[in-house]
Amino acid sequence: MNMSAPNAAPRKKDFPVSEVRRYLEPGPVVLVSSRCQGKSNIMTMGWHSILEFSPSLVGCVISSANHSFGMIRATGECVINLPTTALTDTVVNIGNVSGADIDKFAAFGLTAGKAKHVAAPLIAECHANFECKLYDDALIDEYNYFIFEVVKAHVAPQPEHPETLHYKGDGIFMISGGIINKKAMFRPGMR
Numbered sequence: 001m002n003m004s005a006p007n008a009a010p011r012k013k014d015f016p017v018s019e020v021r022r023y024l025e026p027g028p029v030v031l032v033s034s035r036c037q038g039k040s041n042i043m044t045m046g047w048h049s050i051l052e053f054s055p056s057l058v059g060c061v062i063s064s065a066n067h068s069f070g071m072i073r074a075t076g077e078c079v080i081n082l083p084t085t086a087l088t089d090t091v092v093n094i095g096n097v098s099g100a101d102i103d104k105f106a107a108f109g110l111t112a113g114k115a116k117h118v119a120a121p122l123i124a125e126c127h128a129n130f131e132c133k134l135y136d137d138a139l140i141d142e143y144n145y146f147i148f149e150v151v152k153a154h155v156a157p158q159p160e161h162p163e164t165l166h167y168k169g170d171g172i173f174m175i176s177g178g179i180i181n182k183k184a185m186f187r188p189g190m191r
């Protein structure tokens with residue numbers, strides 16, 4: 001038997017380019033908390049990317065339709081919080097409602113912790129919290145793309161490899177190769 005033989009090449013079909021996110025979606029899903037004019041908010045985020053290790057830069061898309069957009073743009077601060085699968089429904093619920101209408105910390109029973117370098121709150125129930133300051137706003141107007149520097153990281157030492165959620169779009173999440181379908185919980189039109 002030839003152990004170096006390549007795997008069989010699967011047959012491919014045309015695929016809509018607007019849907020390639022189903023295969024290239026980064027993970028894990030995070031919760032982005034912010035604070036502006038005495039009010040705190042949280043949004044769910046799947047579209048982020050590491051840009052640089054040192055300084056620790058993270059790029060992400062925050063739609064200008066989101067209440068968080070104005071809060072984070074005005075203050076130049078946020079916290080990127082890492083939920084585990086224990087918070088799956090909360091992750092979806094937070095992404096289904098606007099902070100313009102409700103206090104999401106109160107509505108979803110989350111605890112706001114004090115950050116060291118930013119006014120935005122940490123979400124205590126999350127496995128890790130990364131305090132961020134806006135590093136470059138050059139791409140916000142054109143792409144809603146924020147480049148943050150992580151200025152402080154708080155991480156629970158255990159479990160070393162927490163079970164995180166990875167969003168494939170259309171209500172589908174991947175967990176370490178498994179899938180959770182939350183499509184039924186999504187509001188109409190949400191992908």
Ligand SMILES: Cc1cc2nc3c(=O)[nH]c(=O)nc-3n(C[C@H](O)[C@H](O)[C@H](O)COP(=O)(O)O)c2cc1C
Pocket residue numbers: 029041042043044045046047048061062063064065066067068069091092094095096097098099100167
């Ligand atoms: C799994 C998931 C991932 C999401 N990823 C993003 C994202 O990367 N960027 C974005 O702007 N909105 C994203 N959203 C949508 C926002 O979380 C959603 O619009 C939220 O209600 C915004 O809250 P806000 O209006 O209080 O800021 C995502 C939603 C879900 C459920």
